[in-house]
Amino acid sequence: MGSERLETFICFVVNEIDIPYFRNMNFSSKLLESAVEEFSKLPGVGKKTALRLVLHLLKSSSTEVHNFSNSITTLKDNIKYCQKCHNISDEGICEICNSTKRDVSTICVVEDTRDVMAIENTHQYQGLYHVLNGLISPMDGVGPADLTIESLLERVRTGEVQEVIFALSATMEGDTTIFYLHKKLKDFNIKISTIARGIAFGGEIEYADEITLGRSIATRIPYENTLMK
Numbered sequence: 001m002g003s004e005r006l007e008t009f010i011c012f013v014v015n016e017i018d019i020p021y022f023r024n025m026n027f028s029s030k031l032l033e034s035a036v037e038e039f040s041k042l043p044g045v046g047k048k049t050a051l052r053l054v055l056h057l058l059k060s061s062s063t064e065v066h067n068f069s070n071s072i073t074t075l076k077d078n079i080k081y082c083q084k085c086h087n088i089s090d091e092g093i094c095e096i097c098n099s100t101k102r103d104v105s106t107i108c109v110v111e112d113t114r115d116v117m118a119i120e121n122t123h124q125y126q127g128l129y130h131v132l133n134g135l136i137s138p139m140d141g142v143g144p145a146d147l148t149i150e151s152l153l154e155r156v157r158t159g160e161v162q163e164v165i166f167a168l169s170a171t172m173e174g175d176t177t178i179f180y181l182h183k184k185l186k187d188f189n190i191k192i193s194t195i196a197r198g199i200a201f202g203g204e205i206e207y208a209d210e211i212t213l214g215r216s217i218a219t220r221i222p223y224e225n226t227l228m229k
């Protein structure tokens with residue numbers, strides 16, 4: 001295969017990688033260019049996909065496009081974060097925290113709302129959650145104060161909490177966050193446990209199947225045990 005054809009082939013296969021062909025698109029309209037620019041800011045969306053999406057919207061009816069943009073604006077303007085667990089919610093207190101059927105003595109600490117959704121799908125967990133809204137990552141300038149850690153400590157301090165379960169990703173950021181949380185929580189008279197690590201969480205949540213995830217919550221282990229290895 002000649003180098004030019006090979007390049008075209010690679011370009012075809014991995015068309016979302018930011019290859020100069022797409023970086024230097026010549027737009028016939030500034031409006032089109034600006035819309036493509038906005039779409040390409042979304043995670044996982046390259047210029048080529050952005051252009052395809054924008055052209056698709058242009059072909060749609062005005063009602064469809066207005067519904068689309070309205071749903072995003074309404075979402076952004078009206079979404080709330082649960083005052084207790086910080087999960088995304090329509091109300092000040094989310095349905096899980098409000099439920100009388102949940103075990104208030106157990107809190108599962110997760111990175112974001114995708115993890116809550118995944119764990120809820122397993123139907124294996126009846127406790128409450130605490131959404132950190134990120135992980136400690138010095139490389140990205142994210143420190144403990146940027147997360148909802150203080151509010152977690154407050155819940156443990158004042159609530160009926162008997163167990164905190166860490167369900168965070170097995171990455172350096174996940175490890176750092178667990179280590180920090182453990183240091184803050186170890187003097188409280190509570191059980192601290194962790195789900196089996198290696199379960200894909202956060203951005204890779206779709207790779208953790210419900211049975212494996214459910215089992216890893218049911219068979220969680222004391223965090224101290226993982227430190228002895």
Ligand SMILES: [Zn+2]
Nearest residue numbers: 082085094097
């Ligand atoms: Zn809540």
